[in-house]
Amino acid sequence: MPSGEIQSIKREYLEGLNFSSLESCLEDSGVNPVHAKALFNAVQRRLDRALPEACDHLVPPLQRWLRSAEAPQQCPLVPVAQTPSADGYTHKHLLRLADGAEVEAVQMGFPGRFTACLSSQVGCAMGCVFCATGQMGFARHLTAGEIVAQALHVERQLRATQGERLRNIVMMGMGEPLHNFEPTMQALEILTDNRGLNIGPARVAISTVGHIPGIEQLARHPKRYSLAVSLHGASDAERAALVPINKKWPLADLLQACRDYSRIKRARVFFAWTLIGGVNDSDDHARRLAELLRGMDAHVNLIPLNPTEGFDGAAPADSRVRAFQEIIQDSGLPSTVRQRRGIDVAAGCGQLKVARANRASGLG
Ligand code: SF4
Numbered sequence: 001m002p003s004g005e006i007q008s009i010k011r012e013y014l015e016g017l018n019f020s021s022l023e024s025c026l027e028d029s030g031v032n033p034v035h036a037k038a039l040f041n042a043v044q045r046r047l048d049r050a051l052p053e054a055c056d057h058l059v060p061p062l063q064r065w066l067r068s069a070e071a072p073q074q075c076p077l078v079p080v081a082q083t084p085s086a087d088g089y090t091h092k093h094l095l096r097l098a099d100g101a102e103v104e105a106v107q108m109g110f111p112g113r114f115t116a117c118l119s120s121q122v123g124c125a126m127g128c129v130f131c132a133t134g135q136m137g138f139a140r141h142l143t144a145g146e147i148v149a150q151a152l153h154v155e156r157q158l159r160a161t162q163g164e165r166l167r168n169i170v171m172m173g174m175g176e177p178l179h180n181f182e183p184t185m186q187a188l189e190i191l192t193d194n195r196g197l198n199i200g201p202a203r204v205a206i207s208t209v210g211h212i213p214g215i216e217q218l219a220r221h222p223k224r225y226s227l228a229v230s231l232h233g234a235s236d237a238e239r240a241a242l243v244p245i246n247k248k249w250p251l252a253d254l255l256q257a258c259r260d261y262s263r264i265k266r267a268r269v270f271f272a273w274t275l276i277g278g279v280n281d282s283d284d285h286a287r288r289l290a291e292l293l294r295g296m297d298a299h300v301n302l303i304p305l306n307p308t309e310g311f312d313g314a315a316p317a318d319s320r321v322r323a324f325q326e327i328i329q330d331s332g333l334p335s336t337v338r339q340r341r342g343i344d345v346a347a348g349c350g351q352l353k354v355a356r357a358n359r360a361s362g363l364g
Contacts, residue, residue, distance in 0.1 A: 103119040232280060271301065
C-alpha cells in the first residue's frame with residue numbers, strides 16, 4: 001500500500017475503516033491482523049460502551065494500540081437535540097461533529113422495520129430552492145466514519161429505548177451523497193458488512209437530485225443499492241426553477257443515465273416528485289411525468305411539500321395529490337404517496353438545524 005494511502009486511512013475514524021483497511025492498519029502498526037474481526041465487531045456492534053472500554057475483552061496488544069496516539073480515534077458525535085414526532089414514528093437527531101459542524105440523522109418507522117436517514121455532507125451544494133439544507137449552502141463533505149457513526153447512534157438509541165435494531169438505511173439526509181461518492185460508498189460497505197450491522201444492500205437507498213457522474217459510477221459499483229432520483233419538474237425550465245443543478249445536468253441526460261443504470265443493474269429506479277401546490281401538481285404535470293418515464297422500470301414517490309422558512313410554497317390539498325397519483329397509476333407506473341410523518345419535528349432535511357438556529361437568533 002503506498003504511504004499516502006496509509007496516511008489518509010489513519011486520518012479516518014475507526015468507524016470509517018472497512019474490514020480490509022482495518023486489517024492493513026493493524027498490520028502497519030505491528031499488531032497481528034488476525035484481530036481485525038474482533039475489533040471491527042467491537043466498533044460496529046458493541047455499542048453499549050464507548051471505546052476503548054468496549055474493547056476490554058480484546059487481546060492486550062490490541063488494547064494497548066487502541067489507547068496509543070497511533071490508533072485512529074472514535075468519531076466524537078455529540079447529540080445536540082433529539083425530537084420525537086407527535087405520532088412517535090419519527091425521531092430526529094441533531095449531532096455535533098468534532099469541528100463543531102452539525103448534521104441530522106433521522107430514525108423512522110415501526111418495530112421490525114426501522115430506518116435511519118443519514119446525512120452525507122454538512123450543508124449541500126445543489127441549492128434546491130425548497131430545501132432547508134440547500135438554503136444553507138455547502139460547508140464540507142462528511143468522512144465515511146462520520147456517516148457510519150450516525151447509523152451507529154440511531155442503532156444505539158433503538159436498542160436502548162425499544163430493544164430493536166436498524167433494518168434499512170436511506171442516504172437522504174443533509175447533502176447530495178453522490179457528490180461525496182467514495183466516503184458514502186465506504187460507509188455503506190461497512191454498514192452492509194455481515195461482521196457489522198449487516199444491513200442488506202437491498203435495504204439501502206441512495207437518493208440523488210440528479211448527479212449524473214455519480215449515477216454512472218453507481219452503475220459500475222459492485223453492490224446494488226436502490227437508486228432514488230428527485231425529479232420535481234417535467235421540463236428543463238420547470239425543473240431548473242426548483243433544482244438549479246438541472247442547468248448542469250439536464251433532464252434528457254439524467255433520464256438516459258437512469259435508463260442505463262436500470263439496464264446495467266437490472267433494477268427499478270425510484271423517482272421522487274415533491275408536490276408543490278400550484279407549481280408542479282396539475283394533471284398536465286402528472287401526464288408529462290408519466291410520459292417521461294414511459295418504458296422504464298420505474299416507481300414514483302409523491303411527496304407533498306414539507307414547508308421550509310426560506311421557500312414560499314405549500315403542499316397541495318389531499319384531493320389534488322390523489323388526482324395526480326391516479327393519472328400516474330393509470331399510465332401504468334407504480335406509485336406511492338409518502339406520508340408526511342414528522343413535520344412537527346422538522347423532519348425534512350436541514351429543518352431541525354435551521355429551526356434551532358432561528359430559535360437561538362430569536363427568529364423562530
Ligand atoms: S434536496 Fe437534497 S440535493 Fe437538494 S439541496 Fe436539499 S440536500 Fe441538497
